[in-house]
Amino acid sequence: MNILKETVQAASAPSPEDFQNVFNTVACAEIYPYSSTLRLDSGELVWHLDEVDKCAGVPKTPYQSSKWQMNVPIYYFVGENDPATPVWMAHRHFNRQNNSQQLLVEVLEAGHNPLLAGLSDCSAKIWNQILRNEGDLSVSLSSCKLKSRIKTR
Numbered sequence: 001m002n003i004l005k006e007t008v009q010a011a012s013a014p015s016p017e018d019f020q021n022v023f024n025t026v027a028c029a030e031i032y033p034y035s036s037t038l039r040l041d042s043g044e045l046v047w048h049l050d051e052v053d054k055c056a057g058v059p060k061t062p063y064q065s066s067k068w069q070m071n072v073p074i075y076y077f078v079g080e081n082d083p084a085t086p087v088w089m090a091h092r093h094f095n096r097q098n099n100s101q102q103l104l105v106e107v108l109e110a111g112h113n114p115l116l117a118g119l120s121d122c123s124a125k126i127w128n129q130i131l132r133n134e135g136d137l138s139v140s141l142s143s144c145k146l147k148s149r150i151k152t153r
Contacts, residue, residue, distance in 0.1 A: 028055035045083045066096040073101045079110030104151040118146050
């Protein structure tokens with residue numbers, strides 16, 4: 001069975017093992033070339049290569065957002081301190097999408113999933129503004145406790 005078919009089948013009714021396989025397939029192709037684990041080392045999160053390479057046998061075809069252009073508005077919310085999705089990755093995707101109206105919000109002092117965690121005090125305002133297609137989020141973001149930087153295209 002080919003890897004794509006296995007991935008689609010696993011995503012439709014994932015067991016913990018299936019979920020790990022789907023994660024590894026995506027992570028090995030898009031995020032890191034070798035199997036690694038994020039660990040706390042002397043108070044800092046550090047990537048360590050795993051003893052067993054979970055990426056062995058997984059095709060290392062990097063995702064290229066420039067080949068998958070979107071024609072709908074794209075909103076990026078990225079935390080300044082996100083070890084899972086670093087800021088540079090969001091900027092990379094943002095810079096390669098040329099057909100869409102885009103807004104990238106870099107939330108200072110936030111980690112992963114900043115719209116849910118870091119901006120929880122103002123996320124309802126942000127979502128309402130997005131759903132009403134009201135454009136510039138600077139007013140909603142100015143009411144948040146955590147500050148942010150905005151980039152548009």
